[in-house]
Amino acid sequence: MSTSISTSFVTIFDAEVKQAYQNDRALAGTVRERSGVQGNTYKFNKLGSGVANLHIPQSDVTPMNLTHTQATATMSDFNAAEYSDIFTNGKVLFDERAELVKAVSMAVGRRMDQLVIDALDGAGTSLTVANSIGGSNTNLNVDKVLETKKKMDQQGVPAEDRFFLCHANNMAAFLDDSDVKTIDVNTTKALAQGTVDSFLGFKFIMVGDRTEGGLAVDGSSDRTCLAWHKNACGLAINMDKKTEINYIAEKSSFLVNSMFSAGSVGIDTAGIVEVTCRE
Numbered sequence: 001m002s003t004s005i006s007t008s009f010v011t012i013f014d015a016e017v018k019q020a021y022q023n024d025r026a027l028a029g030t031v032r033e034r035s036g037v038q039g040n041t042y043k044f045n046k047l048g049s050g051v052a053n054l055h056i057p058q059s060d061v062t063p064m065n066l067t068h069t070q071a072t073a074t075m076s077d078f079n080a081a082e083y084s085d086i087f088t089n090g091k092v093l094f095d096e097r098a099e100l101v102k103a104v105s106m107a108v109g110r111r112m113d114q115l116v117i118d119a120l121d122g123a124g125t126s127l128t129v130a131n132s133i134g135g136s137n138t139n140l141n142v143d144k145v146l147e148t149k150k151k152m153d154q155q156g157v158p159a160e161d162r163f164f165l166c167h168a169n170n171m172a173a174f175l176d177d178s179d180v181k182t183i184d185v186n187t188t189k190a191l192a193q194g195t196v197d198s199f200l201g202f203k204f205i206m207v208g209d210r211t212e213g214g215l216a217v218d219g220s221s222d223r224t225c226l227a228w229h230k231n232a233c234g235l236a237i238n239m240d241k242k243t244e245i246n247y248i249a250e251k252s253s254f255l256v257n258s259m260f261s262a263g264s265v266g267i268d269t270a271g272i273v274e275v276t277c278r279e
Contacts, residue, residue, distance in 0.1 A: 005245050005254070013101065014243035017258055020105035021241055026205050027113045030163045031233040032267070035240055042236035043070040044267045073236040073263035076115070080107040081257040083248070104258045108241050114212040115264040117165070120226045120233055121274070123266025127151045129275040131222060137278040139173030140166055140225060142180060148227045148273045149200050155270040161230035164202035167215045167223055169279050171195060171206045202227060217279060225275040232271030237262045 022028060034042060046069045055061075084100060129151070134143030145164070152162065166174070174180055174196060196204045207214050217223040238261040248255050266272055 005247075010243070010245050013245065013256075014258075016098075016101045017105045017108070017243050018241055020101055021109045021112075021258075024106045025109040025112055026207055027116045027163075027165070028109075030203075030205070030230060031116055031228075031235050031264070032231055033235045033237065035237040037075070037236045037238045039238070040075050042073045042075075042234075042238075042263065044073065044234040044236075044265065045070055046267055071234065071265045071267040073119075073234055073265040075236070075238045075261045075263045077239075077259070077261045078108070078111050079257055079259045080104050080111070081255060083251055083253040083255055085253045100256060104243070104256060108258050108260060110210055110212050112235075112260070112262065113207070114210070114214070115262060116233060116235055117213070117215065117226070119235075119264035119266050120165075120228055120272055121224065123233070123269050123272050125266070125269040125272040125274060127155070127269070127273040129273060131276040131278040139279055140170035140275070140277045141174065141177045144275055144277070145174075145200050145202065148275055149202070151273050152227070152229070152271065157229045157232075157271050159201055162202045162227065163205060163230070164199075164225065164227045164275075165205045165207065165215065166225040166277075167217075168206055168208045170223065170225055170277050171204075173277070173279075221279045223277050223279055225277055227273040227275060229268075229271035232266065232268045233264065234267050235262060235264045 032044065034044075082100065082103065129144050129147045131137055133147050134141040138144070148164070180196065180199070195206060198204060215223055215225065239259070241258055241260040243256065243258045246255050246257075247253075
């Protein structure tokens with residue numbers, strides 16, 4: 001029996017994993033992404049705002065003195081590896097290959113998402129929405145989303161490319177809000193779809209319990225949901241996902257290993273809002 005796998009097969013497998021990983025990532029395209037980063041860190045630039053000054057004839061112009069700051073993302077290395085004996089004579093059955101592609105790609109995708117979640121949650125923003133909004137110790141509701149929108153509007157955050165991340169428990173409570181489930185009030189048809197895709201200018205993203213951490217809940221049953229603008233957070237990728245398949249004689253198996261190196265950081269806290277929900 002041959003213990004080698006053709007280069008073409010490895011290439012096909014890697015391409016399938018990469019495609020599935022891009023589809024499975026819940027937060028793909030929601031932050032500023034930079035690929036092909038060299039080195040262990042990457043600095044995202046932030047340019048401050050300026051004020052136009054009144055022009056006085058024959059006088060020198062007054063510069064706005066815009067502030068330039070940087071947010072540094074530090075790379076971390078990750079593996080999604082699994083031993084498999086499904087390979088025989090350098091071939092696998094399609095269904096078995098598809099299952100392994102799915103398992104590997106989803107593990108890589110969830111970890112990439114967690115980098116962004118941790119960066120948003122650890123950004124240290126002063127923009128918060130308490131669990132008392134819309135009633136004492138409440139879960140996610142329309143009042144909290146309205147308050148989130150107001151805080152972003154006050155900061156001059158652009159209306160497009162706004163995202164809202166919540167847990168499945170928060171989405172269930174949100175769907176039960178009378179203003180969400182009443183079709184006369186809005187056109188989201190949330191109950192028919194079983195979720196909310198967009199509301200009050202936010203693109204909603206829902207995640208469940210995740211081994212990587214997800215949206216953690218504390219001891220008092222408070223969970224922090226996150227709202228942000230695309231430019232408020234960055235994801236730097238040093239090595240994009242790639243896959244290796246090697247035969248390990250001691251295991252009499254092939255080791256499938258997908259790996260990547262990336263880091264995420266909050267860039268502008270004026271575009272990040274933490275929303276506390278009591279479950």
